[in-house]
Amino acid sequence: MAAPLIVARDLSKTFLVARRRGGALGALRGLVDRGGTEVHAVAGVSFGVGRGELLAFVGPNGAGKSTTIKMLTGILVPSAGEATVDGLVPWKQRKRLARRIGVVFGQRTQLWWDLPLIESLELLRHVYRVPADRFRSNLAAMRELLALDPFLATPVRQLSLGQRMRGDLAAAVLHDPPLLYLDEPTIGLDLVAKARVREFLAEINRDRGVTVLLTTHDLADVEALCRRMIVIDRGRLLYDGAIDDLRRRYGTHRTLVVDRDGGAWDVAPPLPGAELVKTEGPRAWLRFDRQKVSAADLIAAVAAGAPLRDVAIEEPAIEEIVRRIYGEGTGAAVAEDARSGRTASSGGTLPADEPDRDAPRIIPRSP
Amino acid sequence: MGRVSELMDELTVCGHLAAARVRSEMQYRLSFALQIVGTFGFYTIYFLSIFILFGHFETMGGWRVGEIAFLFGLAGLSFGIAHMVAGGFASFSDLIVRGEFDRVLLRPVGAILQVIATGVQLRNLGDVLQGMVVLGVALRLVAIDWTLGRLLYFPVVVLSIALLFVSLFALQATLCFWTTEATEVANAFTYGGRDLARYPIHIFDGWLRRLFLFVIPVGLVVYAPSLYLLDKTDPLDLPTWTRFVAPVAGLAFALLAGAAWRLGVRHYRSTGT
Numbered sequence: 053m054a055a056p057l058i059v060a061r062d063l064s065k066t067f068l069v070a071r072r073r074g075g076a077l078g079a080l081r082g083l084v085d086r087g088g089t090e091v092h093a094v095a096g097v098s099f100g101v102g103r104g105e106l107l108a109f110v111g112p113n114g115a116g117k118s119t120t121i122k123m124l125t126g127i128l129v130p131s132a133g134e135a136t137v138d139g140l141v142p143w144k145q146r147k148r149l150a151r152r153i154g155v156v157f158g159q160r161t162q163l164w165w166d167l168p169l170i171e172s173l174e175l176l177r178h179v180y181r182v183p184a185d186r187f188r189s190n191l192a193a194m195r196e197l198l199a200l201d202p203f204l205a206t207p208v209r210q211l212s213l214g215q216r217m218r219g220d221l222a223a224a225v226l227h228d229p230p231l232l233y234l235d236e237p238t239i240g241l242d243l244v245a246k247a248r249v250r251e252f253l254a255e256i257n258r259d260r261g262v263t264v265l266l267t268t269h270d271l272a273d274v275e276a277l278c279r280r281m282i283v284i285d286r287g288r289l290l291y292d293g294a295i296d297d298l299r300r301r302y303g304t305h306r307t308l309v310v311d312r313d314g315g316a317w318d319v320a321p322p323l324p325g326a327e328l329v330k331t332e333g334p335r336a337w338l339r340f341d342r343q344k345v346s347a348a349d350l351i352a353a354v355a356a357g358a359p360l361r362d363v364a365i366e367e368p369a370i371e372e373i374v375r376r377i378y379g380e381g382t383g384a385a386v387a388e389d390a391r392s393g394r395t396a397s398s399g400g401t402l403p404a405d406e407p408d409r410d411a412p413r414i415i416p417r418s419p
Numbered sequence: 420m421g422r423v424s425e426l427m428d429e430l431t432v433c434g435h436l437a438a439a440r441v442r443s444e445m446q447y448r449l450s451f452a453l454q455i456v457g458t459f460g461f462y463t464i465y466f467l468s469i470f471i472l473f474g475h476f477e478t479m480g481g482w483r484v485g486e487i488a489f490l491f492g493l494a495g496l497s498f499g500i501a502h503m504v505a506g507g508f509a510s511f512s513d514l515i516v517r518g519e520f521d522r523v524l525l526r527p528v529g530a531i532l533q534v535i536a537t538g539v540q541l542r543n544l545g546d547v548l549q550g551m552v553v554l555g556v557a558l559r560l561v562a563i564d565w566t567l568g569r570l571l572y573f574p575v576v577v578l579s580i581a582l583l584f585v586s587l588f589a590l591q592a593t594l595c596f597w598t599t600e601a602t603e604v605a606n607a608f609t610y611g612g613r614d615l616a617r618y619p620i621h622i623f624d625g626w627l628r629r630l631f632l633f634v635i636p637v638g639l640v641v642y643a644p645s646l647y648l649l650d651k652t653d654p655l656d657l658p659t660w661t662r663f664v665a666p667v668a669g670l671a672f673a674l675l676a677g678a679a680w681r682l683g684v685r686h687y688r689s690t691g692t
Contacts, residue, residue, distance in 0.1 A: 067688060122689055127524045129685050143685075150527035162522050166443040178435040179526055181428065207446075 055139075057231060057263050058101035058124060062133035064287075065094040065119050093119040095287035096133065101265060103230070106257045107280040109267040110374060116287040117267040121233050124265075125155055138231065151180060154224030158236035161220055163208040169219045170204045173226060180227035187226065194222040197252060214245030221252055225262065232256070234266040238273055250276050271371045281370075283377050290377050295370065302376055303368035308338040308350055313359040326350055334361075429528050433536035436528075440539045451542050458545025466491060466553055480622040485560025486649055487618065492557050494616040494641050496550030497577050499543060501584030507538015508585070509609075511592035512599040518690035531680060534592070561649065569648055575666055576644040580616075582669035583640055584609065589676035596683030612637035621654045632657075636672075640665040 069089045094116040101107060109117045122128040124137055126146035135142060140149045155162075163172040177187045195201055198218040203211055211219065217237065224232060234253070238246045254277060256262045268274060274281050274295065281298070283291035291298060307329065317331040325345030329337035340350055351363055444451055469491070473484040482490075502509070511534065514520045523533045563569065591605035612635060620628055620638040631638035639661060646653050647662040 119689075122521070125525060127521050127689055128687065146524060147527045147529070150525055153525075155525050157521070160518060160522070162525075164439055164443060166446040167439060171439065171442075175435055175439050178432050179528060181432070181527075 056100040057103045057105075058099075058135070058137050058265070060100070060120075060124065060133070060135040061098050063094060063097045063120065063123055063130050063135055064092070064132040065116075065123060065128060066131040067091045067093055092287050094123070094130075097284070097287070097289055098133075099282060099289065099292055101263065103263055104257070104261050105280065106253065106264040106278055107266075107282065108274040108278045109265065109282050109284060110269075110271065110274060111267075111284040112269075112378065115285045117284055118235055119287075120284070121235060121265070121267060125149070125153060125233060151227065152229055152231060154227070154229040154232045156217075156220050156224045156232070156234045156237050158217070158234070158239040161208065161216055162223055163216070163219055165209045166207055168205045168207055169200065169211070172208060172219070173223060176223055176226055182227050186228070190226050190228065191222075194226070197255065198222055198248070214241055214248070217241060217245065217249060218252075221249065225256060225260075228260075229262070231263045231265070234264070236268060237266060238268065238270050246270070246273070253277055271369070271374065275370055283374055285378050298373055299367065299370070302373045304341055304343055305339055305368060306342055306347070307366040307368075308340060308347065308354075309335065309364045309366060310338065310351075310354055310360050311335050311362040313361040317358075323353075429532055432528050433532045436533065436536035437539045440537055441541050444541055454542040455545040455548070458543070459549045462495060462546070462549040463552070466549075480619045481654065482619045482651070483561075485557050486645075486651070488553055488557035489561060489649060490619065490641060490645055491617045492550050492552075492554030493577070493645065494550075494580070494613055495546060496554060497580035497641075498584050498613040498616075499546030499548075499550050500577070500581040501588065502543040502546055503540050504535060504581070505538070505585045505588035506540030506543065507534040507536075508588035508592035509540075510538065512595045512602050515595045515599055516690070520687065521689055524684075524687070530684060531589070531677070563648060564650060572644065572663075573648060576640070576648070579665040579669035580637075580640050583637065583665075583672050584613070586669070586672035586676040587612070587635065587637075590672075590679060593676065593679045593683040596686045596688075608635045608637070616641040628655075636668045640668050 067090070069091055093114075097116070097120055109120065111117050119128065123130045124135060124142055126142035126144075126149055129143040137149055138152050140152075142149050162176075163169065164175065167175075173191060176182075177184075182190070195204070198221060200218060200222060203215050203219075206215075208216060208219065221237075224234075232253075237253075238249050241249065250273060253264050253266070257264050264277075266273065266277075279294055279296075281291070281293075281295055282289060308326070312334050314334075316333050317336050323338065326338045326340035329339050331337075338350065338354070340347075347365055351360075354360065466488070469487065470484065473479075473487075477483065479487060507514075514523070514534070520530075523530050523537075526533060587605075587609050591602060591609060594601055594605060612631060615623070615627075615631055616637050620632060620642040623631075623638075628638070632642075633639070643653075643657060643661045644663070644665050645651070646657075
């Protein structure tokens with residue numbers, strides 16, 4: 053495979069949070085006396101991204117996802133570490149890099165608020181100096197892919213959130229960037245709009261070979277789109293690998309859903325190596341560890357107690373797995389929390405798992 | 420050569436951005452018109468009140484009403500031009516607070532040019548028009564001896580003062596990379612400097628005069644060239660060359676502001692999303 057598109061090595065960003073002082077004099081003193089608390093927003097993050105990948109950065113609020121992306125776009129200068137994007141050092145060759153990346157912030161539009169959408173796109177043609185014929189064909193493709201026509205002449209301030217996001221997506225790729233960053237692209241969107249965004253990302257990744265790196269809270273985005281995810285919390289990588297591996301490694305618990313034939317579950321079903329989550333009329337949910345009991349044995353045992361009409365096995369949601377990975381980090385991060393004043397995420401322990409041979413990277417947390 | 424054509428390209432892009440900015444402003448025609456009329460009216464009344472005061476005393480620090488009007492118009496016109504151009508700097512703290520400076524850094528155009536182009540405030544035309552009207556009144560009251568030197572120097576002075584004010588606004592904006600809470604203090608030098616420069620600076624007391632002559636030379640670039648243009652004697656006895664130092668002061672502050680800005684961008688912290 054060709055050289056990776058993004059290489060980040062020990063990337064770190066430390067912010068000095070100044071003590072607040074009142075009034076104009078206080079603000080002036082703040083300029084002179086830089087005393088304050090250090091917050092390690094990103095603390096030594098390393099990873100690589102290959103061309104054509106579609107991957108997600110996942111983590112809670114304040115985990116350092118956006119800060120990492122902002123360093124990779126050249127907006128922020130890192131405190132330590134190095135990175136190259138398409139062979140350029142982002143914060144040193146920012147303007148050159150800008151031509152090769154598209155960036156979408158879910159919460160902020162890059163479109164001109166008071167002008168019709170088409171005028172924003174025309175302006176961006178000038179900003180990125182897109183040749184006229186290239187612009188025409190790209191615009192035609194985007195109009196179809198994102199169904200822009202109904203609101204192309206509408207001022208951006210009058211667009212719905214979903215329409216605005218479609219406009220922003222078009223704006224981000226009109227100059228044919230090989231790399232697209234998206235920060236929370238589905239935030240606040242309804243299900244239909246979310247699905248449209250995901251379809252769009254999958255399509256430009258597949259058909260145009262655009263490398264896509266997105267941050268999200270919504271793990272449904274990740275499950276629908278990405279093969280690889282990076283979990284980040286408190287500025288550190290907690291997991292970097294395939295989503296399937298993550299599920300295999302952490303998702304040892306599955307849920308068996310059984311519908312009994314005729315009547316409700318008056319008596320609890322037999323549970324060899326499983327626990328009853330709940331029952332609802334004829335349906336029961338049984339959580340089991342697939343390393344302790346096989347699904348076949350469990351079904352056989354339940355079927356022996358009552359006639360069954362239907363069975364289904366639910367895989368653990370990525371969301372639940374990620375919650376458990378966050379839990380892993382809390383112990384060692386206590387000292388850091390005390391300094392940054394953040395609250396620890398909900399606890400939880402990881403199952404003692406035997407290491408796979410080609411296991412994904414689980415990054416140990418050093419104090 | 421490559422750098423020159425690159426700059427020309429960026430300026431073309433900025434032309435498009437500035438035009439878009441003006442089109443956006445025009446979306447709110449009434450507010451646009453009211454701002455121009457309002458500013459014009461405000462400074463006209465301000466100027467008339469000074470005019471009326473001169474009914475009671477003939478001169479102010481040895482300057483007659485027409486000469487004061489000249490200072491008033493020169494400062495107003497130059498500041499007005501700067502205020503139109505540097506609107507993006509004057510409101511830069513909003514850009515920082517809302518995190519919108521991120522977007523500036525994501526575009527393949529120099530950040531300073533973008534902030535200027537996307538912040539053009541055509542609605543500050545009121546300042547400019549009013550300055551021109553007062554200058555017109557002044558020229559009727561004072562008979563300036565328009566030698567070739569004066570004729571050529573006058574537009575240079577206007578642009579130099581404007582450049583100094585743009586640079587001061589840029590410095591004020593640069594401060595926002597460290598704190599967005601000190602802009603009020605910086606306003607004392609920009610808006611305050613303009614108000615002070617409308618009067619002959621020798622009427623002010625020691626430290627204030629020295630501050631605006633030698634530190635933030637807003638007073639110097641309006642007062643000293645006016646001595647030359649109006650052919651006045653200087654009670655402060657400033658060296659003669661100070662009458663021609665305005666372009667140097669403007670350029671020096673522009674370079675200073677540019678250097679500070681580059682340092683500031685490296686300190687940019689963005690906001691959490």
